[in-house]
Amino acid sequence: MxxxxxxxxxxxxxxxxxxxxxxxxxxxxxxxxxxxxxxxxxxxxxxxxxxxxxxxxxxxxxxxxxxxxxxxxxxxxxxxxxxxxxxxxxxxxxxxxxxxxxxxxxxxxxxxxxxxxxxxxxxxxxxxxxxxxxxxxxxxxxxxVESLYKLNRWADNLNLERNKITGKVVYEDSFGNLITNITKESFERIGKGRKFSIRIKDRSINKINKYFADFKVTSENALLERAGELLATFNDLDLLLVTLLYSKKKDPGGSPKSLMNIQLNDNIVVEFEDEFNY
Missing domain, CATH: 3.40.50.10790 (S-adenosyl-l-methionine hydroxide adenosyltransferase, N-terminal)
Structure with a gap:
């Protein structure tokens, strides 16, 4: 072979x-x-x-x-x-x-x-x-070689608290999707099924989509009308991803980076409802 x-x-x-x-x-x-x-x-x-x-x-x-x-x-x-x-x-x-x-x-x-x-x-x-x-x-x-030169890994910038996860945007793919260092495992472990709010810049998201087009619509035209809506999902690496529906890095269209000025290394915060009030 x-x-x-x-x-x-x-x-x-x-x-x-x-x-x-x-x-x-x-x-x-x-x-x-x-x-x-x-x-x-x-x-x-x-x-x-x-x-x-x-x-x-x-x-x-x-x-x-x-x-x-x-x-x-x-x-x-x-x-x-x-x-x-x-x-x-x-x-x-x-x-x-x-x-x-x-x-x-x-x-x-x-x-x-x-x-x-x-x-x-x-x-x-x-x-x-x-x-x-x-x-x-x-x-x-x-x-x-005894040891490798070590960089500050993106995973090292993940901060886990009782009711909050603070991570960073670590990668923008060719579609303009922003991948964060917040893992699905840490989200589920800290969240424990509680209600949450994902905050990035001055916007918030209160739902994790199962897939990009996971919206309550009954037709393709209705889905197209929601193009540009901010959403969050976990990608195939089980990392939290933030994007716009049908995000495009080039015109016509737009991406979270170009339309919302979200940059690599920007903070992204997930806040969970206090378990005592849940």
Whole structure:
């Protein structure tokens, strides 16, 4: 079976950078399956890269190789690394992106990749992938890593109280939907079935939709008339999502960010009715 190699970068598709990385991998590895997770990560945005890859990688088979080339310049304080975690291999620089994927978990094995000073990250990453496909163990590819450079993860900014959850907007997808770091598990554990109000900016939501179009309407036309209504639901990652029905990032239309000036890292608060008054 051909080895799967995924790519997550901030290269985009306008320049030649994505093609260069792919070309080097194909040149060094005759047969492999390259899968694009995303090449539209915002420039140098490590947190976004970590979020996107952490959502995607569990759906791939064990032993998949994941290359992360976001803010990937190899420096003495950001060396190239390869980490084995959850049965997968992650190749990146030690800039904090992999700490987002691991969360509070420990890696199985990690090494600093040996490389010449003049080698760019795409060459080093492709060489590492070639060695892994050829059956090399990590110990043969470099020196062991004791710990990873750690960023402040989005999950660390979740504050749980008896009657309140305070979280943040952590990601805007291509539809303009805003994903928060409030998990379904924490919502149910703190809420215990109580009535609630989700507050973001000067707006509030008092219902969790089962799906985007979960409105009491009897026709498609009636549903279309509700386009632009603010709603909340849990997405496939079981994270609270806030959006507008039929949200659009580009005109005509609008999104919570463009119409309500909701930005990444803005607070979102869920307040539950006091259990003594419920």
């Amino acid at each position: 051909q080895k799967i190699i995924t790519l997550t970068t901030d290269f985009g598709y306008t320049d030649y950078y994505t093609a260069v990385l792919k070309g080097k991998i194909y040149s060094k590895i005759g047969e492999c399956n390259l899968v694009d997770i995303s090449h539209n990560i915002r420039d140098y945005h490590i947190e976004e890269a970590g979020f996107v890859l952490s959502a995607a990688y569990p759906h791939f088979p064990k032993e998949t190789i994941h290359i992360v080339s976001v803010k990937a310049e190899i420096t003495p304080f950001s060396p190239a690394i390869c980490v084995k975690y959850d049965g997968h291999y992650f190749i990146a620089t030690d800039n904090g992106v992999l700490s987002i994927i691991l969360g509070n978990n420990e890696f199985e094995e990690a090494i600093y990749l040996e490389n010449d000073e003049n080698e760019c990250s795409s060459t080093v990453f492709a060489d590492c992938a070639r060695h892994l496909v050829s059956g090399y163990g990590l110990a043969e590819l470099g020196n062991p």
